[in-house]
Amino acid sequence: MITFENVTKIYPPNIKALNNLSLFIGPGEFVSIVGQSGTGKTTMVKALIGEERISQGKIILGDWDITHIKQREIPYLRRQIGVVFQDFKLLPKKTLFENVSFAMQVCGHVPSQIKAIVPQVFKLVGLEHKMHRYPSEVSGGEQQRVVIARSLVHRPKILLADEPTGNLDSINAADIISLLERINRLGTTIILVTHNKEVVNSLRRRVITIDGGRVISDQKKGKYLL
Amino acid sequence: MVILSFIRIVKFAFQDFFRNFWLSLITITILILSLFSINFLIIVGVVSQAAIASVESKIDLSLYLATDANEEDIGVLKNELTLLPEVTGVEYISKAQALEAFQFKHKDDSEIIESLRELGNNPLNPSLVVSARKLPDYEKVIASLDNLSKNNIIESRDFDDHKSLLTSMQNITYKAQQVAILISIIFGAITILVVFNAIRIAIYTHQKEIRIMKLVGASNWFIRAPFLAEAILYAFGGVLGIILIFYPFVHLLQPYLGAFFEAGNLQLVGYFQDNFIKIFGIQFLIAAIINIVASLLAVGKYLKV
Ligand SMILES: Nc1ncnc2c1ncn2[C@@H]1O[C@H](COP(=O)(O)OP(=O)(O)O)[C@@H](O)[C@H]1O
Ligand SMILES: [Mg+2]
Numbered sequence: 001m002i003t004f005e006n007v008t009k010i011y012p013p014n015i016k017a018l019n020n021l022s023l024f025i026g027p028g029e030f031v032s033i034v035g036q037s038g039t040g041k042t043t044m045v046k047a048l049i050g051e052e053r054i055s056q057g058k059i060i061l062g063d064w065d066i067t068h069i070k071q072r073e074i075p076y077l078r079r080q081i082g083v084v085f086q087d088f089k090l091l092p093k094k095t096l097f098e099n100v101s102f103a104m105q106v107c108g109h110v111p112s113q114i115k116a117i118v119p120q121v122f123k124l125v126g127l128e129h130k131m132h133r134y135p136s137e138v139s140g141g142e143q144q145r146v147v148i149a150r151s152l153v154h155r156p157k158i159l160l161a162d163e164p165t166g167n168l169d170s171i172n173a174a175d176i177i178s179l180l181e182r183i184n185r186l187g188t189t190i191i192l193v194t195h196n197k198e199v200v201n202s203l204r205r206r207v208i209t210i211d212g213g214r215v216i217s218d219q220k221k222g223k224y225l226l
Numbered sequence: 227m228v229i230l231s232f233i234r235i236v237k238f239a240f241q242d243f244f245r246n247f248w249l250s251l252i253t254i255t256i257l258i259l260s261l262f263s264i265n266f267l268i269i270v271g272v273v274s275q276a277a278i279a280s281v282e283s284k285i286d287l288s289l290y291l292a293t294d295a296n297e298e299d300i301g302v303l304k305n306e307l308t309l310l311p312e313v314t315g316v317e318y319i320s321k322a323q324a325l326e327a328f329q330f331k332h333k334d335d336s337e338i339i340e341s342l343r344e345l346g347n348n349p350l351n352p353s354l355v356v357s358a359r360k361l362p363d364y365e366k367v368i369a370s371l372d373n374l375s376k377n378n379i380i381e382s383r384d385f386d387d388h389k390s391l392l393t394s395m396q397n398i399t400y401k402a403q404q405v406a407i408l409i410s411i412i413f414g415a416i417t418i419l420v421v422f423n424a425i426r427i428a429i430y431t432h433q434k435e436i437r438i439m440k441l442v443g444a445s446n447w448f449i450r451a452p453f454l455a456e457a458i459l460y461a462f463g464g465v466l467g468i469i470l471i472f473y474p475f476v477h478l479l480q481p482y483l484g485a486f487f488e489a490g491n492l493q494l495v496g497y498f499q500d501n502f503i504k505i506f507g508i509q510f511l512i513a514a515i516i517n518i519v520a521s522l523l524a525v526g527k528y529l530k531v
């Protein structure tokens with residue numbers, strides 16, 4: 001489903017973030033991508049959603065070669081990939097409900113669709129009773145669950161989560177991970193970028209370890225290596 | 227869905243307009259100043275046209291006839307003149323009328339009145355005053371005088387074309403228009419900069435929303451459109467402002483300028499009322515285009531989708 005073929009990314013002036021990286025992720029998988037900071041994990045994620053152009057190689061999604069994706073096609077790509085980023089927060093002046101419905105509004109959904117889908121995704125992340133609160137009125141873990149809810153409104157086939165547990169304590173982190181597992185069981189491919197050892201080890205799913213912009217290990221039921 | 231998106235975009239633009247209220251106010255003020263200078267240009271045009279028309283209406287051609295010309299010949303000549311296509315009117319001033327007018331004109335000058343009386347009889351010539359529409363028409367009339375059957379009774383002619391006055395008026399108008407055009411261009415350039423800056427700041431204050439819109443897959447035009455809508459909103463506000471400011475201004479100006487003209491010759495307020503849609507509609511279009519260009523520049527530079 002997702003194929004990286006000998007992908008190299010060089011940031012100007014001469015920073016090699018990805019170095020001839022190849023990997024394949026099948027539909028419905030739950031893959032953890034681990035590695036030390038600065039090894040190119042976020043660059044990989046950004047290349048996959050068309051935010052960064054790669055210097056060499058190929059990226060293919062299903063049968064869609066997105067290596068040279070056109071600017072106007074990027075929105076269609078992004079509606080198929082939900083993303084959770086560290087700098088992709090909630091808008092503080094909107095309620096949780098408004099935050100999620102904003103994502104649907106700007107993509108042109110009609111109010112009836114919004115009214116039907118938003119409560120569903122809130123239910124999925126277990127926050128249907130707090131929908132009308134503001135982000136400052138809920139915990140960090142709950143905010144992160146709303147971010148995940150927001151990434152699900154287009155029913156994406158793939159969910160990319162870059163350090164979703166970054167600022168959370170271990171209990172909240174475990175909550176997020178079990179939420180991702182639940183979403184995965186509903187059929188969504190999950191790519192989890194993390195350096196949280198506990199999380200990776202408890203998952204017992206596929207682990208890809210990256211170092212220096214290339215894959216150094218790929219294990220079916222992996223453990224955190226480094 | 228298109229209508230819904232349109233409503234959302236307009237709403238977004240309005241929200242932003244009020245979120246950066248002072249910036250919006252300054253932007254619109256600059257726009258009003260540019261529009262003011264453009265409308266001033268229109269006033270200069272209307273006033274100078276009225277002035278030139280009023281001078282042109284004063285031009286006439288006087289044909290002085292022999293003192294012994296008989297009434298019959300004069301009647302024939304008058305008819306022939308009237309039949310010329312360029313001529314709009316011919317007025318006959320008899321010897322007696324000429325004397326009366328002369329006496330009236332010099333009624334305070336006892337020396338002239340005295341010498342007239344000493345002369346005993348009426349020394350003045352009868353005359354025909356010919357009027358035409360435009361300056362070149364008079365030249366044609368003068369050229370055709372030789373072909374008239376009774377032209378022998380014409381003793382002399384007096385033609386004051388006010389040419390030097392007209393030329394200097396046209397020069398003044400030209401210079402005033404040049405200055406107004408220059409000022410309009412300067413304000414136009416300032417408008418572009420100010421709108422560019424306002425949109426840049428609007429983009430900056432919406433960084434978070436823009437990032438979210440991009441990552442959730444909002445289409446590029448949907449992300450950009452609110453900033454274009456905001457630019458159009460500025461143009462609308464500017465034209466509304468200039469209409470509110472300009473009418474009182476023209477009302478105040480009218481009596482001052484009107485004093486220089488004969489009654490009814492200068493209708494500034496009427497001119498703006500009669501051409502309301504044309505004048506302000508075109509200004510709205512121009513302002514909208516300039517603002518959209520400025521907005522596109524800012525969006526292109528600061529809003530990477
Ligand atoms: N926009 C950028 N410009 C230049 N260098 C960058 C940029 N983004 C990341 N890098 C560099 O590329 C390398 C990989 O970064 P990143 O993909 O963020 O790593 P990770 O997510 O694994 O921490 C790092 O050396 C980082 O400094
Ligand atoms: Mg990273």
